[in-house]
Amino acid sequence: MNAPVSSADALRAALAGLLDGLPPKAAAQAVERLIANYRGRTPTDAPVLRDRSDVAAYAAYRMPATFEAVRTALEAFAAAAPGWVPGGHVDVGGGTGAATWAVHATWPGERPVTVLDWAEPALALGRELAAGHPGLRAARWQRARIGQALTLESTDLVTVSYVLNELTPADRAALVDTAASAARAVVIVEPGTPDGYARVLQARERLVAAGFRIAAPCPHGAACPIAPGTDWCHFSARVSRSSLHRQVKGGSLAYEDEKFSYVAAARFPVAPVPARVVRRPQIRKGQVLLDLCETEPALRRATVTKRHGDLYKAARDADWGDAWPPADEQRR
Incomplete structure (x- = not known):
């Protein structure tokens, strides 16, 4: 009997066909621009992913890394909430859906899933990639402006991954408050940089103020013990590189380490690590x-x-x- 295919392997297989038809030069140019946006500090009110070329480059370059970072955060959350399984999931700013794949990898099974993003090309490709996944093919891919005007229906789990860096401070605060009002559990992931950690810390404070219990990574819900400006809390996830990924970055290693910061919180009792x-x-x-x-x-x-x-x-x-x-x- 063949072993079941993991979500990570299924995602790589879904991306493989996409990479076959992607011109390397165009992909490299799109990836370079996306890296500049990813690392930049200037919020944008326009979609970062403009067309299919951008989206394909993003999926090849960023989707596996986002998947591994979010899955690592979700596994820590699941360990703090044993026995809990989300009955529904909303992925805010989900783009091509990496977090939805990570949620299914953590809690297999079918559930209502909605992916919200303002970039229609990203949603279209995400829908295409998920079409072959039994747990995701029924997901809703819905265009939405991510900001102060966003409304969310009640759900068990809301994920917000690599989104806060694209928003103004006012939109960030509004998004976290909206997620907190709609969900029983919220997981937020940002790049593992000092600025990414600062955004996660601000979100963490808002979640605690809204009555959420911190499940991970912190062993407590009190103020972070790191003295401001001296260090930042972040973690690392091992990511397998695609051939395009290696080509664009000029590297020979078959993997890289994705640095990320995160917070996972819930309205129900959780058991953080000692x-x-x-x-x-x-x-x-x-x-x-x-x-x-x-x-x-x-x-x-x-x-x-x-x-x-x-x-x-x-x-x-x-x-x-x-x-x-x-x-x-x-x-x-």
Whole structure:
């Protein structure tokens, strides 16, 4: 019997046909412009994705990275809310639908799904890519202006990924408030930059003020213990590169690491981790250094040595973004 195809593999397969007909030069030019928008600081009131060439370049270059970042955030949320499964999902500013694929990867099964975006070419391609996915082919792809005039129907889960950086401060605040009023759970993902973290932190504050409980990545719902301007909270997801991705970026590696910041919150009880690894662990001879955000709230560097036995083995296997201690150690 053949093993079931994962959502990540299904997404790569759906993108493969798209890449076959994409002229490399046109794709490279479109990707360069999209990178400038992605990294830029100037909000725009016009769609970033203008036509099919732009959308195809975006799907090839950004969709796998967005998928992996959102899936990582959703997995952390799911661990804090075991047994909870969203009955419906609205993806705001979802473009070609990477977050909808990530939601299905986290909670398989069919559910009402609506993707909202102001770029019709992105919605059209997203619909095309999802047509072959049993859990997504019935999704609604709806054009909407993302901003203060946006209204949302009640739903279980709202995702907002890589959208806040495209909005004015007033539109960002309005979007977070609208999501909070409509959903039982909200997950927001932004680029893992100081500015991206600042936008996530502002959204986190609004969600807490609206009565939401923080599920991840924070072990607490209190103020972030990072002193403003000294550092920023972000994480990393491993992304497999497509051939176009490697060609455009001039790289030879088959993967790259996507840096992202996020917050996941819910109106229902959640169980955040006791602590989370917030930097890549440093493995040295006979010891592992772990930078932790803890429940207090506080930031602390923990040193785990061989004399800690099984905990030392767990520390050597720990990764950036993991809960600490591991679940099996928490049960002991």
